[in-house]
Amino acid sequence: MTFEQIQEELKQKKYHPVYFLHGEEAYFIDVISDYLEHHVLSDGEKSFNQTILYGKEADHMTVTDVARRYPMMAPYQVVLVKEAQEMKSLKDLQGYIEKPAETTILVICHKHGKYNLNSGFGKALKEKAVIFESKGLYDNQVPDWIRNYLRQYKLGIKPAAADLIAEYLGTELSKVANELDKMAINLASGTEITEQHVEQHIGISKDYNIFELQKALGQRDALKTTRIVQYFADNPKKNPTVVVISSLYGFFSKIYAFHFAKNLPEAELLRTLQLRSAWFLKDYREAAKNYTLPKAAQIITLLKEYDLKSKGVHYNATGKAEGELLKELAWKILHV
Template identity: 45%
Template structure:
């Protein structure tokens, strides 16, 4: 079942006896678990019928004993196992999973890793309960996710604001949710989140950031690019060179990849091939006009070279700000 499928069934009060929630993306695991905790039992039922255990402090025997108890003055009891990835031999729960108590809702949080789908234990969980794998979303999907989340909270968000958050926070959905929640509390002017709101409340400069540097380089806007790297050099702590290089490496690699897309006239095909939002296809097309394949290969090699220099390999004396200025000059000329 997908995340949406699970929430849909939970909203109908359709509870499975076992939820095994696993995978790299903790956000979806937490959302499902929190919904069950908030809604499976009445508040008056929780004192006797809700148990939360932690992987480091429990064992298989305790979990099975707790899960096999009958509820008191309620139809169901809820047992939540947080940090279950810390439990050794989790597959020893097999005896309970094969015959779970119908009056128990057992929720297992198995974060940052997944069960081997070939093993019988995994198949037993899928047969007798809900097995959900929470995967990281691709970086190109993050801006749309931000828009959808903001919309559900009753807010609109400008495209540039979306991409500022995505560039700054990556695809860590929990951090993005916290940032958006902070924004929706502090915004007073209407219900549209702007880049200025991001700058004022999150601390990301709307004009001097890696996203704007990438755009300036793509357009070969020398003045703007130099403005940004001068800002970076005076704010090195908040703009680490290693992050800038990683993002530029990804960007120029995609620009190079653009040359090998067969159907360049179809923006959807280009966006899908580069794993970018269709909104930015025009920017990649412009960058491809400004940098031929030979120059792009040279830039990618330079980025690798300056990544090593920033880590003290081949250059132990230069400041990161000076290295970055040198790198950007070579890219643009």
């Protein structure tokens, strides 16, 4: 089942005897298990009918014994097995899975990796359990996820602000959701979140960030580029050189691709460049005017070289000032 299908069933109070939640992305697993933990039973019912076990401490016999109990003055009992990836005898739950108790809701949370279902245990799960694989998002999917997440607070967000949050917080959705929750508390319903809101509530600068650096380089604005790179050098933990170079590689790769695709219809051009809206196209159009195809190719080669240097390959950073490598790279890009 999909995440949305499971959520819809839970809201309708349609429960299943076994849920097996597994995969790379912990966030979706936590949302489902937290809902089952907090919304199936009343506070009074939980005392006798809810048990939380941890894979490192429990074995299959303990889980089975607890799951076979009958609920006391409640329609169900809820048994949550957290960190199930740590349970050495997890596969030995096959016997219970094949014949689960109808009055128990067993929730198995197997995080940080997809479970191989090609086994007797996996076959039993496929037949008797609700299985959900929690897959991580790609970088370019996070801004849309942010927009959808904020709808629960009746908040909108500008594309640049969503991109800024996604770029700096990455694909770890629990971390992103936590920052969005904190920001939402301070904003009125109906607000459209801007880069100024992001700077104020999350602490990501609206003027000194990777998108402003890309824009400055794309415009060949040496003064603005120098200011941003110096800010990055002064705040290396917020702006690691390796991450900055990776982002610039993506930017100039799109400029390179733009030269081949610039005559395509806009919708097809957006797909080719993997851009979500025409709002972003103006920066690439302008940058393509300043960097011809050969220059864009030359910069990509340069970025590959400096990516290796930033990781210590053919480069000794001993005795060199923080950010020196990035300053050198920016100067070379501007003078290609």
